[in-house]
Amino acid sequence: MQISDQTALVTGAGSGLGEATARRLAANGARVAVMDLKQDAADRVAAEIGGLAVAADVSDANAVEAAFNRVVDTLGTPRILVNCAGIATAGRIVPKEGKPDFETFARTLKINLYGSFVTLSIAAQAMAALEPLDADGARGVIVNTASVAFQDGQIGQAAYAASKGGIASMTLPAARELSRFGIRVVTIAPGVFETAMSAGLPEPVRTSLEAGIPFPSRMGRPEEYAMLVQSIVENPLLNGEVIRIDSAVRLAPK
Template sequence: MNIDNKIAIITGGASGLGQATAERILAAGGKVAIFDLDDQRGQAFADAHPGNAIYVKVNVADEASAEAGIAAVIEAFGTIHICVNCAGIGGGTRIVGRKGPHSMEAFMRILNVNLVGTFNIIRLAAAQMLKNDPVAKSGERGVIVNTASIAATEGQMGQVAYAASKAGVVGMTLPLTRDLAEHGVRVCAIMPGLFETPLVSTLPQEVRDYLVTTMEFPKRGGDPAEFAALVGHIIENPYLNGEVIRLDGGTRPPPR
């Protein structure tokens, strides 16, 4: 799908991978709606791109909030062609720790944002995409790109909730692809490794430095622009569908 003049929703778009993706889509001539909870950064981004970007405060895990966000996009731009889900949270807790068993509240919070929130936005965005006229030649009506993680298959100690949430994103990819294929909507997911994002910045520096040593090449954290470049390619390559793509510098995380 040619990004020029297309409308994209980007969750978590006020920073990190989401912001880089928004910048990539704008650079290609698209328009973006940022779904986030960071009013200051989200509105500043929208203000920097008047007419081409809007910010909507959306809690992706909340049904009513997501529905209101979609309605705001339709009001502003009329339709939705692209949905990129980057909103996510982390957390590190072993299944049984010094304070006892893993908190159910903490487990559900991560699943609700990373997995349920991703599904919540997909279902609403896809319903709008199905209203689009198919693009000439390719027959596409929309493209959905979800953010998983290499933790989906190689979760480390303390990542049981995070790994489960991202494994769910991976597991949704093929069923979503099959559900939407007849309507001309493609679905892919990206499994990023260590990227230089606000989420990763919460890790102790010694942990980040150690993870870099496990990489093959290049030995550094990923640049969000590199993630955005892959998103752009997925959108623009009509033969990419149903794929889960690693983007991690060849790393295979150790157990801890």
Template sequence: MNIDGQIALVTGGGSGLGAATARLLASRGAKVAVLDFDLARAEAVAAEIGGLAVQADVGDAAAVEAAFARVEEGLGAMPRVAVNCAGIGVAARIVGREGKLSIDLFEKVIRVNLIGSYNVMSYAVRGMQAQDPLEGGERGVVINTASAAYQDGQVGQAAYSASKGGIAAMSLPAARELARSGIRVMAIAPGLFNTPMMESLPEETTRQIVANIPFPDRLGHPSEYGLMVAQIVENPYLNGEVIRLDGATRLPPR
């Protein structure tokens, strides 16, 4: 699919991987809706790229439905490209100190990361199915964000890894289901990227993390995630797969 002239929706677009993706798609000629839980951040990125800012909690299906209605009204059509970058990365042991459990945290992470991605994918796909097919029969593409942690989950990441594993696991069945509509579904599993969450870590911690990355021996640039999104959108034969984007790193247990 040619990005130029398409309408795209990027969740978590107010910062990190989502913001970089919104910027790259806009630079390729897309009209981008920047969806974020933090409206101020969404507005800042949207103003920079000439896009549309939308606020929503992706874990709330009604809020997501309303957000898609605002996108259609503001940009004139439903998006053909939907990129799910919204998510939270909080960590906790299954049983912590003094027997404290983390069930509430597990439910929250699953709601935002996994159910949130499913909510956005569902409304995006419904909008894509109503559109006329492009050359080659394609109507749209959904790109979800998994994580290297879905395979290499570390101590304290049971909830996060479960949420990202769910995103990875639904890629193929979703792609198979939506094939008849000409809609592709892909997932990217990023490794260690230079996002606001990583920037908050002490310098020594960052050095230890980078030491586990074979090549390039650095944190990933968010723009490289955006580049992968663009490559998926433009390559019509990429479908139903999870792509690790991690510099060949494998996360250690801790």
């Protein structure tokens, strides 16, 4: 699918991977809706790329639907959805002190997994009603974001790995179900990337972390994630797959 002149919705687009994706899609001619939990972050990115800012908590289906309807009314129905909204949490199954944090586990799954399903479902329903773009019957592309933690989850990442594993596992059944509408579904599983979460790492920790990354031996850049999003949108045979983008890293247990 060509990106130019299409409407795209990117969640978590106020920073990090989502921001880089919104910028790349806009640079390629898309009308981009910048969705983020933080209105000011969405406003900043949207203003800089000529897009539309909408604020919503992806774990709130009513809020997402309201924001999506605003996107449709203003920019048209998105044919491209990229889910980057999510949180990273840590907590042991058997804590050294106190009780297990059940609330954090539930919150992580609700935002990362349930939130991705909410936006996917709402967008897919709208895309299915659009006219096909080509002889193949293509109507849209949905890109979800997992993490290499879905396979390499470290100690303390049970909640995060479970949430990202759910996103990865959802990919093929979603692609199969939506194929009759001409909607493709692909998931990206990033490795260690430069984001707000990694920016505060002490230099010794950062150096040690990068030393374990085979090649290139550095953190990924959000722009490199966005490059993969572009390739997925433009290549019609990419469907139903989970793609690792990780410099061949395999996370150690801790």
